[in-house]
Amino acid sequence: xxxxxxxxxxxxxxxxxxxxxxxxxxxxxxxxxxxxxxxxxxxxxxxxxxxxxxxxxxxxxxxxxxxxxxxxxxxxxxxxxxxxxxxxxxxxxxxxxxxxxxxxxxxxxxxxxxxxxxxxxxxxxxxxxxxxxxxxxxxxxxxxxxxxxxxxxxxxxxx
Numbered sequence: 001x002x003x004x005x006x007x008x009x010x011x012x013x014x015x016x017x018x019x020x021x022x023x024x025x026x027x028x029x030x031x032x033x034x035x036x037x038x039x040x041x042x043x044x045x046x047x048x049x050x051x052x053x054x055x056x057x058x059x060x061x062x063x064x065x066x067x068x069x070x071x072x073x074x075x076x077x078x079x080x081x082x083x084x085x086x087x088x089x090x091x092x093x094x095x096x097x098x099x100x101x102x103x104x105x106x107x108x109x110x111x112x113x114x115x116x117x118x119x120x121x122x123x124x125x126x127x128x129x130x131x132x133x134x135x136x137x138x139x140x141x142x143x144x145x146x147x148x149x150x151x152x153x154x155x156x157x158x159x
Contacts, residue, residue, distance in 0.1 A: 015154065016103060016104070016150055016154060018062075018079045019035055023046070024047050029079075034148065034150070035147070035148050037057065037106035037142045041056070041142070042056030046085060055139045056140065057139070058085045058138070058140075059084060060114070060136065062087050067135055068132050072131045082120075091154050102153070104147055104149050106142060106145060106146035107157050113139070114139050116133060
């Protein structure tokens with residue numbers, strides 16, 4: 001198999017473990033069981049909703065919450081502290097580069113990596129920023145709207 005074929009043959013199916021919305025800058029995230037993803041609008045109720053940009057949705061791997069917690073010598077990081085919208089498990093988010101993927105009824109497209117900011121030092125304590133480097137997740141935009149729920153599958157979109 002050549003690399004191009006491998007890139008487009010991601011057999012793993014992930015799962016939505018947690019969903020959070022940021023109603024405004026510097027406010028606590030609201031943990032929800034489901035959210036509406038709107039094409040060109042992002043997640044209903046999130047502070048980035050209505051901004052037709054590359055950061056409509058942020059995702060992070062549950063496995064990376066464990067890794068960052070281990071680096072900080074503590075339990076896995078609480079997803080609210082990372083300020084990401086969706087936590088998934090069982091799939092490598094970086095393998096979705098240049099790909100469209102399905103979460104529940106919605107189709108998203110990875111737009112880039114989600115790098116940590118100085119808030120990680122505030123939220124996680126000393127070393128939080130560096131613990132999150134390489135573990136910050138991805139940004140995405142909504143290609144096809146729909147409802148995203150806890151336990152929904154995350155997989156490459158078959159287009």
